[in-house]
Amino acid sequence: MLRASFRVHPILYFDSFDMQNNHFRNLMVAPATWRKSLVRVIAGSLAGLLASAAFAAPAPAEIPSLKGKRIGITVAGTDHYWDLKAYQGQIDEVKRLGGTPIALDGGRKDPQQIAQIQTLIAQKPDAIIEQLGTASVLEPWLQKIRAAGIPLFTVDTASPSSINVTTSDNFYIGEQLALKLVNDLHGEGNILVFNGFYGVPVVAMRYDELRAVLKWYPKIKIIQPELRDVMPNTVQDAYAQISQLLNKYPKGTVHAIWAAWDIPQIGATQAVDAAHRTDVKTYAVDGSPDVVALVKNPNSSAAAVVAQQPYLIGKTAVDNVARYLAGDRSLPPATYVPAILVTKENAGDAQKTLGQADGK
DSSP: OOEEEEOOOSSEEEEEEETTTTEEEEEEEOOHHHHHHHHHHHHHHHHHHHHHHTTOOOOGGGSOOOTTOEEEEEESOOSSHHHHHHHHHHHHHHHHTTOEEEEEEOTTOHHHHHHHHHHHHHHOOSEEEEEOOOHHHHHHHHHHHHHTTOOEEEESOOOTTOSEEEEOOHHHHHHHHHHHHHHHTTTOEEEEEBOSOTTSHHHHHHHHHHHHHHTTOTTEEEOSSOBOOOSSSHHHHHHHHHHHHHHHSOTTSOOEEEOSSHHHHHHHHHHHHHTTOTTOEEEEEEOOHHHHHHHHOTTSSEEEEEEOOHHHHHHHHHHHHHHHHTTOOOOOSEEEOOOEEEETTTHHHHHHHTTOTTOO
16 A cells, blocks of 8 residues: 655645545645645646546545444435435445435425424434535524534535535635636636526535636626526526527627536537537536536537536545544544546546446
8 A cells, every 4th residue: 555645735735645545534725715826836746646546435444334323314405416426425325334324305495404404303313414505594403403412514515513514625616617718718708607506605615716716807707697597497497598698699799608517507508509609618517427428529519517526425424424423533624525627628538537438
């Protein structure tokens, strides 16, 4: 086994990277505004390391057993590829470690998820994992979980009540995507932005990073008003909104469409391609197989998507619970699972890396 510790900068530090098992045991990253210059400097030297190591799970022997433990899992919804895969990752890993999952799907209804959280609190499981949702609505109930003496972990939900959140580095994701857009536009143009779910912390992080990057590129303008993506019928609604706006704005007046997640990107891409608007490109986050396949298609207007690893995120959250219940109190407040910027140039390789080689 080859182990290495990197202390390349006080802002970014990899501690105990296990190269045989391809696992970051502890990753601490400061806000993207401080990381930008550092990431560019070390990108070349770490590219090979990250490419070979970032997309594998830790060895099973490293994770304590959950035998005899009941783990509550509450998720905002499972209708989106990312949400479903993260949910499945949690359930599968609890079972693999010998525990019993108590898994509840909120069906995209805040009152339903809150009722389910109340049910979980009453059942007094050994720990609860909460996944996504509107932070302002959830926080009082997350506090109640902790007040009941139940350890709380979260997936993609930044909360002061959570012992640990497992997520992607959404600051860096937002920055990566914004810089790709800026470079494709050569620093000049007009863009349409979907911003309907700013109350979801990871969405807010990505949007704020877009704004932070565009501050330095004043020739790129966000067309107002911003668009509101919706649930359900996200694809159909995005298609309708973009089709209408493409009729309103002639060729050469809109150059890109940005979304914080990739289901609106599907509808936007379909609308752009149907209108034969080769001057417009689409950008988003998550990396659902359908979207990665669109980015790979040379005839599609989908220019880039930052692909996450939702199944591994869910699995890692459970592994952190297992460590905590075994007595480990050294967990950081956030565990970041690597993501990859997928473009026309690397989409084929990305599909293989993500286990999507068949585009499914």
